Amino acid sequence: MNPIPDAQLLDALNWRYATKKFDPDKKIPDATWATLEKSLVLTPSSFGAQPWKFLVVKTLALRAQLVAASWGQTQVVEASHLVVFTLRQNLDEAHIDRYMARTAEVRGATVASLDPFKKVIMGSLDGARAKGFLDVWQSRQIYIALGQFMASAALLGVDTCPMEGIEPAKYDEILGLTGSGFTTLCACPAGYRAADDKYATTLKVRFPLSQVVTHL
Amino acid sequence: MNPIPDAQLLDALNWRYATKKFDPDKKIPDATWATLEKSLVLTPSSFGAQPWKFLVVKTLALRAQLVAASWGQTQVVEASHLVVFTLRQNLDEAHIDRYMARTAEVRGATVASLDPFKKVIMGSLDGARAKGFLDVWQSRQIYIALGQFMASAALLGVDTCPMEGIEPAKYDEILGLTGSGFTTLCACPAGYRAADDKYATTLKVRFPLSQVVTHL
Numbered sequence: 481m482n483p484i485p486d487a488q489l490l491d492a493l494n495w496r497y498a499t500k501k502f503d504p505d506k507k508i509p510d511a512t513w514a515t516l517e518k519s520l521v522l523t524p525s526s527f528g529a530q531p532w533k534f535l536v537v538k539t540l541a542l543r544a545q546l547v548a549a550s551w552g553q554t555q556v557v558e559a560s561h562l563v564v565f566t567l568r569q570n571l572d573e574a575h576i577d578r579y580m581a582r583t584a585e586v587r588g589a590t591v592a593s594l595d596p597f598k599k600v601i602m603g604s605l606d607g608a609r610a611k612g613f614l615d616v617w618q619s620r621q622i623y624i625a626l627g628q629f630m631a632s633a634a635l636l637g638v639d640t641c642p643m644e645g646i647e648p649a650k651y652d653e654i655l656g657l658t659g660s661g662f663t664t665l666c667a668c669p670a671g672y673r674a675a676d677d678k679y680a681t682t683l684k685v686r687f688p689l690s691q692v693v694t695h696l
Numbered sequence: 697m698n699p700i701p702d703a704q705l706l707d708a709l710n711w712r713y714a715t716k717k718f719d720p721d722k723k724i725p726d727a728t729w730a731t732l733e734k735s736l737v738l739t740p741s742s743f744g745a746q747p748w749k750f751l752v753v754k755t756l757a758l759r760a761q762l763v764a765a766s767w768g769q770t771q772v773v774e775a776s777h778l779v780v781f782t783l784r785q786n787l788d789e790a791h792i793d794r795y796m797a798r799t800a801e802v803r804g805a806t807v808a809s810l811d812p813f814k815k816v817i818m819g820s821l822d823g824a825r826a827k828g829f830l831d832v833w834q835s836r837q838i839y840i841a842l843g844q845f846m847a848s849a850a851l852l853g854v855d856t857c858p859m860e861g862i863e864p865a866k867y868d869e870i871l872g873l874t875g876s877g878f879t880t881l882c883a884c885p886a887g888y889r890a891a892d893d894k895y896a897t898t899l900k901v902r903f904p905l906s907q908v909v910t911h912l
Contacts, residue, residue, distance in 0.1 A: 481711040483853035484700055486731040493738040493848070495697040515702040517909050521902050522709040524846060526860055530903055537912045583901045604861075616832055617860075620839040620881075624858075627843020630740060632709070635851070637699035642840075644742055644833075645820075655912060665836075685799045686737050687746055693733050696753045696871060 489635075496634035497684065499641045499669070501677035502559040508671060512636055513561060516670070519632040520563070523625040527601045529579055531571050531618040532625060533662050535564040535655060542654060549650035550667070555641050560671030563629070564651060565622050566662040569615055576601050622665050633670055643667045705851075712850035713900065715857045715885070717893035718775040724887060728852055729777060732886070735848040736779070739841040743817045745795055747787050747834040748841060749878050751780040751871060758870060765866035766883070771857050776887030779845070780867060781838050782878040785831055792817050838881050849886055859883045 508516075520534045537543055543557045550556050568575060580598050584591045608614040626642060633640045644666045651657070651664035673680050686692075724732075736750045753759050759773045766772050784791060796814050800807045824830040842858060849856045860882045867873070867880035889896050902908075 484851050521905050534909045586899050586901045623836040623839035624843035627840035628847045631844045631847045635700050685802045689737050693750045
């Protein structure tokens with residue numbers, strides 16, 4: 481592993497901002513986008529269970545419809561790409577069985593040898609399910625993906641705009657998710673900032689480090 | 697902004713794994729750690745409200761106590777550093793006032809000029825509060841921080857282990873958070889993998905890209 485210099489990481493994270501206006505003519509090159517899709521796939525998740533699907537909405541008619549479900553935010557159509565982050569609801573044994581089968585396949589093991597691992601996962605999922613906490617917990621994993629995606633994009637010089645101010649039920653309807661077991665949590669347009677997006681040069685506001693990082 | 701090559705990003709994300717065994721003798725250099733603290737501070741959040749505090753637990757006696765609140769996972773004491781990710785519960789007007797004051801300070805604006813922005817934020821927070829959704833929503837922001845932190849660490853060649861399998865109430869008690877308005881969500885030891893951590897060479901399991909990324 482060849483680490484990047486500290487300054488390059490901080491430059492990218494400081495360069496990143498919630499892009500309000502994308503340049504509709506600037507498209508993310510295919511190779512770069514392929515890398516970002518791979519970074520989504522590589523996101524860590526609880527037990528590695530990957531309780532998600534990432535929708536890359538390319539059809540312009542769909543993206544146009546999503547604007548109205550996003551309080552009119554036009555980044556949804558103007559950005560080069562749009563990812564919708566969805567949760568696999570009520571994570572069940574069928575999903576974990578698929579995960580175990582995939583694990584066996586990748587690692588050259590038998591599914592039976594993974595049974596103790598499966599039992600631990602199901603015990604944890606079922607415990608959360610009984611408390612009504614399962615989807616709350618699994619939803620958090622999707623935000624690990626959002627965090628990794630935005631950081632990855634910034635490091636590749638790609639702008640993003642995290643969007644929670646959307647109407648998930650309308651997204652689900654427009655994207656055909658209703659009744660599928662998946663539901664929209666948030667969206668993230670990606671592309672390149674317009675030259676005249678004034679927010680690009682607005683100073684980033686963070687509380688001083690001493691107020692949010694405490695040493696004990 | 698000087699982007700990194702696609703391959704370097706993917707190398708780092710592939711190199712990352714949930715480290716089960718840290719080398720207790722290898723410490724993260726101060727400069728690298730300072731960068732990682734800055735990356736935490738730079739995490740994006742809804743409205744930029746930063747509903748968090750990141751606790752860096754250095755006191756070994758505290759870390760030893762946390763092992764029992766982490767189902768015996770010894771990474772909590774063996775890793776070079778330990779970050780506990782906490783949520784500022786029930787985000788209120790006092791917090792948003794601090795945020796507006798900080799925004800005015802950083803951007804050289806008056807607090808009064810930010811009043812329309814404050815009203816939008818409070819309307820959104822109060823709406824979520826009324827639905828019992830506020831802490832659920834804000835908790836998700838902390839996972840953006842976790843995602844950005846793990847990706848940042850990997851890019852700097854630092855190992856991490858995301859830990860949700862902890863007892864948050866016990867963490868709160870040990871770390872003096874009980875009654876403070878902050879509560880533990882998850883923890884993340886950081887440091888360097890032990891040479892004999894067999895999980896370092898265990899193949900990473902992900903569903904095929906075609907199963908988790910869908911183009912619409």
